[in-house]
Amino acid sequence: MRLPRPHPSPAGIKQEELRRHNLSLLLRYVHLAGPTQRATLTAQTGLNRSTIGALAADLASTAGLVREESPDTHSGAGRPSLVVVPETERYQVLAFDLGVDRIIAARVGLGGALLSREVVPLPPGERGFTAVVDLTAATARRLAEALGPLTHCAGIGVAVPAVVRSADGFVRFAPNLGWEQQPLGAALRAALVDALPDRAIGGPVGSPAVQVANDADLGALAEHARGVARGHDDIVYLSGQVGLGAGIICNGRPLRGHGGYAGEAGHMIVNPTGQRCRCGARGCWETEIGTDAILRAAGHEPGDGGSVRAVVAEASAGDARARLALYEVSRWLAVGVGNLVNLFNPELVIFGGELRDLLEVVEHDVVGRMGAGGLTVSREHVALVPSALGGDSSLFGAAELAFAHLLDDPLGVAATLATTVEV
Template identity: 50%
Template sequence: MKAGPSQEEIRRHNLGTLLRFVHLRGPASRATLAETLGLNRSTIMALTSDLTAAGLVREELPRRPGRRAGRPSLVVQPESTRVYVLAFDVAVDRLAVARVGLGGTVLDRRETERPRGELDTGDLVGALAGAARALVRKAGRDAVCVGAALAFPGIVRRADDMIMFGPNLDVDGLSLGDALARRLGLGVPVAVRNDANLGALAEHERGAGVGCDDLIYLHGDVGVGGGIIVGGRLLGGQEGYGGEIGHMVVNPGGRPCACGSRGCLETEVGERTLLAHAERDGPGRPVGRDAVRAVVDAADRGDIVARDALHRVGTWLGFGVANLVNIFNPGMVVFGGTLRDIYLGSAAQVRSVLATGALAAPRERVRLRTAELGDDVTLVGAAEYAFAEVLADPVQVLARLRGPAETALR
């Protein structure tokens, strides 16, 4: 039980809310801001002026002026090129690094494929840091990095960002964020979070789930991850491990899973099982997103084996989604990563199982969607996560990052 906020806390909250609005929804006039945030114009002016002084926004003439006669109203826009974050995405098959400006613009990016299998931590940190430094060098002199975050396909402890379980990369007990932050030397920590959790955040803030505050995101890489938005906030649970939907047992006694259990959703609908059902597994055969897409394409062309494989996988996916609908009464379930393709190839079967497996009341209004952010969903999520601190307390964070010389701005 906590008492209400102080005046100073409210001011910081309002600065953050205004900045968050233009970050997520784009440039807006003072009038729009006043109306949307429920604040009067003089408060908006004061907030905008503080954010401008801190170098976080600027006011400009709109590119497409309105039709009304007279002087067009100035719009507040985020300083996209001067204020940025670094977003890292470690997937089983590839590494991606992006420099993302305030407002969500990807300013620059590097991406490399990597062979599957165990991870050499030193190599990984070296590759990520090298790519990031190249991106930073290309940023302007007055640009400031306000945060960094990394999406990882494993279970991450919230308290210290320790990777506790990452069976598909075999990296239990790794403090990847600390190692990377030291190597980068930019003076900002690198947060590490579960990739599917970040995918949920991205689709909720910038993708299919904008405006939907109860959303479930299912992400297929080699495994199956999940991210859950409850009442507008990411479900973390007691220690941040929440959302491991891939390890929900849907088929007791089913296929053995890397987690030690059997019949987990991940084992029944994952890439390996789909390729096995489709008779496309085995040494030397293609794996990864392209191999999954090839099965879906073959099914579209009428290939019976591929169709059957998708039907079987779709059945278990349907059971999983039905359980989630009953437990969460979500407004939307979003399929991303390889599950995007798998869902598109098995939607009829998923819906058929859902029709009997979920209760009528929560089933009626749930929408099943594919991730709008495509292959970048987890990378975008990492960027959004990296912006969280500056959006929570913009002026203070900027002052700290720019150093004591500029704190006078406050």
């Protein structure tokens, strides 16, 4: 008999795991909320004062993950409670957002501070898998080398518009990049093995800490952690680049699915008599509202530099073809968003990537169409909103992905970083 895995928790909690859990909780809290008074931490975590004090002291003295500062003296009566501050400069990650024609690279500090950001263009001849891996690795190496001697690189996170196997960052299918069955995670780990801390995560033992995930999944993660979806635990994030993807968070947790491939909303069939999609099916949502579809409907040719923003501007200026294109798009947006709302009952549907530019002009129409049918109950509390992190949702999500292991086991992971030979 295959034994069931009891849920919700797969394992008993041992005494020694309790401390790790609570250290993780505390560090994650200040990572997401920023500098926080001990009194607030006590109230928010339900742990008592002395436990919070001991945990904060551990994080500060053992690993320098946080420091404690006196609050402003004018903050109220009584003895002021110390403020726990994440060590932004000391613990950093490298984050990458791989696009069709550019790589965005950033250093992000503990607490989510954007410490550096650059756009590396991909010349038309150098967009193949190997070229992109080489350029990403070279950029990572350069950024890592610029870190100070007391600074730890806690990991690398990479967002890619692809169907990604979550276990090892293997790219199954990335039609817009032209990649299929490419070992992105393994290739980056191999290229960076001498430059990065060895934490044996995200791959075979002995490989450095490179994590790869789908860009829409990471956009959702970032908007949930520090964007428009803070405090909202049921969200759908739509990423419109050339294609269309969705990142979904249910009850505060990312929806992954069995192989990590969940959220392929771009290939939800909404119009069975519609256009043939790259995937082979007809009338996928992506063929109706992907940015390529919008540009084509508005009379642009692929690669002519048109953008959704430009189509929106043309429509506002009275261009009939652009207006018709947006009219059609709003029809199919309503069908697809309505389906997602019925299936996921989210509080927010977040329009990210180029879809942000679309939302303002189509929102009224989409909401009206959705209201004309479907279950009203799922729609009562849902709002359609633009992403708060602009075009950088996936980039910030890649940073969150890279920080995840440090946040899960602060002292354990920090100890492995401390023993790493600096590059």
